[in-house]
Amino acid sequence: MAAATGDPGLFKLQFAPFSSALDVGFWHELTQKKLNEYRLDEAPKDIKGYYFNGDSAGLPARLTLEFSAFDRNAPTPAHCCPAVGTLYNTNTLEAFKAADKKLLLEQAANEIWESIKSGAALRNPVLLNKFLLLTFADLKKYHFYYWFCSPALCLPESIPLIQGPVGLDQRFSPKQIQALERAYDDLCQAEGVPALPYFLIKYDENTVLVSLLKHYSGFFQDQRTKITVGVYDPCNLAQYPGWPLRNFLVLAAHKWSSSFQSVEVLCFRDRTLQGVRDITHSIIFEVKLPEMAFSPAAEGEKSTISTSLSMCSPPLNREQLC
Template identity: 70%
Template sequence: MATASNEVHHPVDPGISKLQFAPFSSALDAGFWHELTQKKLNEYRLDETPKVIKGYYYNGDPLGLPARLTLEFSAFDMNASIPARCCPAFGTLYNTNTFETFKSCDKKSLLEKEANEIWESIKSGAALENPMLLNRFLLLTFAIQALQKAYDELCQKEGVTALPYFLIKYHDNSVVISLLKKWDGFFQDQGGKVTVGVYDPCNLSHYPGWPLRNFLILAAHKWGSILQSVEVICFRDRTMQGVRDITHSIIFEIKLPERVLGPGCPKAVGWEKNPKGGMGPRMVNLSECMDPKRLAESSVDLNLKLMCWRLVPTLDLEKIVSAKCLLLGAGTLGCSVARTLMGWGVRKITFVDNAKISYSNPVRQPLYEFEDCLSGGKPKALAAADRLQKIFPGVSSEGYNMSIPMPGHPVNFSEVTMAQARKDVAKLEALIDAHDVVFLLMDTRESRWLPAVIAASKRKLVINAALGFDTFVVMRHGLKKPKQQESGDSCLNNASGSSDLLGSSLFSNIPGYKLGCYFCNDVVAPGDSTRDRTLDQQCTVSRPGLAMIAGALAVELMVSVLQHPEGGYAVASSSDDRMNEPPTSLGLVPHQIRGFLSRFDNVLPVSLAFDKCTACSMKVLDQYEREGFNFLAKVFNSSHSFLEDLTGLTLLHQETQAAEIWDMSDDETV
């Protein structure tokens, strides 16, 4: 019960340890305050009667977080659904109109009232029928939103965006605000009570900012002889997750000195300390600030830091900025991904592509211009890297004009061809090894196979983006466990090793190392998808905006993964998680994003790794790691049956065909 002690003492054996309980930590979402504001202004108004509200607590937070009782925007809707794996808790909201009423509330009596409600449900047996009655809570609030509204109205009347100091009084269950110069007569009906607001830039929860200091000198000088104390509201106007929030404001009372200040100027303080800790002058070198490149870097950094300061204080920018990204493909997707990466401040971007810029490219691929198409066209990878340097000199960009060997595209025609393929494979391995994130942004399915295998072997995060005409898929590949942790279960199938995950038809709570790759949903090995196609048929034909959408989502998925404490091993979010509390400050961390532009709709499917996958299965990775290029050459020079035989897909096809024949024979006998 709410009134019970948090310790239980054994009456007989004093050696038995005490039973202790971890109390709830209240977690009031910004959406709750926003909804309360709307309710107060449009529905409750001056009504102070108690209101029933609903919260929930979650059994699945990471280690170290306190047990939280959460209230969000849906707290006022008794019929609203509760997020998955959460227990509801009902309570009472006491919202007062004035701070005086808030302070005068008998908080002990309110707590005892809620405790009696719990006790009555225990005695009556109602708690047996509805155990949620055991977890009642109360919330006592002061309607500071009225202060916000009055402050905004005064600022608008005075034609200013903010007032540094203002007078406050509570009158007829409302808040009245006035200018500092209207002091005389303003507090006549307050019984000697004086409340002053200070526009406070300080972020410390228990201390006011510097602007209050000189105001107190003013108050002591002007009114010290008639005032004993002043109530101060440090008004803190913040924006949290896109919602205005003044609940960080602090209220306290200050006792003024008994004697009036003398005519002389009080002692001045305020010199900042230099790097040595002394009060000497601080030297500032402005030479770097005059360098345009330095100015550009500072501006880019400021854009990102504003996100932290204003919206997402927990954002770890260093994890994003320091990520070294390898873009395989410098076409429509590659250009969009590169621009979004630069927007996030990523400093290391490398392109790999073997195509040249054609006349149709610049209108869809924003890193190229018409002049890049002349004289046969510049190599895309080199031109893209050069353009990034021109857009933002702070980025380190490189381009490699090279081909990626592919299944179904033989390389055994000559020693020269084989040597070049070996060289390309070695270079690709070195590039993947030197980067943290690999983006697969190529035109064909088979061109993604080799980097998918290498990245899986090297335990690199892979982000894949592929386009249709009006559909796209963006996904992260499952990140294999380090070899010393594998224990033989890195790639699971749907029949063995994953039975613990199949209890849900939605495959919920799949960790990153059990997620599938781009090839896991296929039951055929990659082959030459461009054979017997004309040149125009080999081009990807998509709606013009699709690549920008998919490219941006690919980068945002990477950022969300990097912000998760477990990185690439993060549990995959699905469409069902959209109403749940997100795992990171940026939101969900899905496995796949499949978009349908014709419906302007996205879904977030999750799929398991496939033990017969032709790219990430252990059979393929073991062969690659043991034989290296010799194994890859067999894949390049053989038909798709080689990989299917190796992984067991051939046998799976045969078993499926046999089952179909058996079903047909059964039908014929019926």
């Protein structure tokens, strides 16, 4: 954790970026699409991927694309979270190299920001985890080139930590941990989804309640200064959350910082080893919401807040498969 500017007593939050994991089946399906459907069409295509919060220690957080990526309606693998993206497949290597990546990133960032402002991201939080994939398939040599990015909105100031990350088993009792597992599983089952990217949490010594983001008004009506949220976290580092938290904190600052001063974040990690489920390696910490949104802004000032958000991204990968 790096020291936050302006307050030497606080540390700013840092995030572990996604690594891209494009399965062999993805490239096979892209080849078939290129030959039989896309041909010379370079128009953007909707695709989907997924990420997993149950990896063993030492593995990087991965956003995976496989053969089913071209079907937005394909089921997401069990215990995985979906991510939506856009494919830009070029016809030549020159077009691949000349693509305006900055423009593509700005367009994706604007889409994420619009979903936050409109409330669409509260109703469908998957919209916060958008990714871009730029490709060129040399079908004569069977060489595949790609550039992958998962854009994130950056607040104009760093996000200071009020309480640093600790393991869930240091904050929750065994009874609370079991209650959290049951509440989360019940909500997933009720919604008919394999996993929830984000969820609201209320807890005391005896009970743990969870709910969807869109129900925040009623769920937190008795809260005054702090709220607790859960984030399905693909990272397994003990001191850092994964990339999906970034855009969610922008949503939290935009929607809730006029009512709450801080957010307690539970990075929910759920793995099974030798048949035993374990979420105790999840981490929990508290962050201060940016002060820019503490006072309600007038209509003209809202555009100032939106333009003060910049777009940033994890390290960009371009790899060749032979």
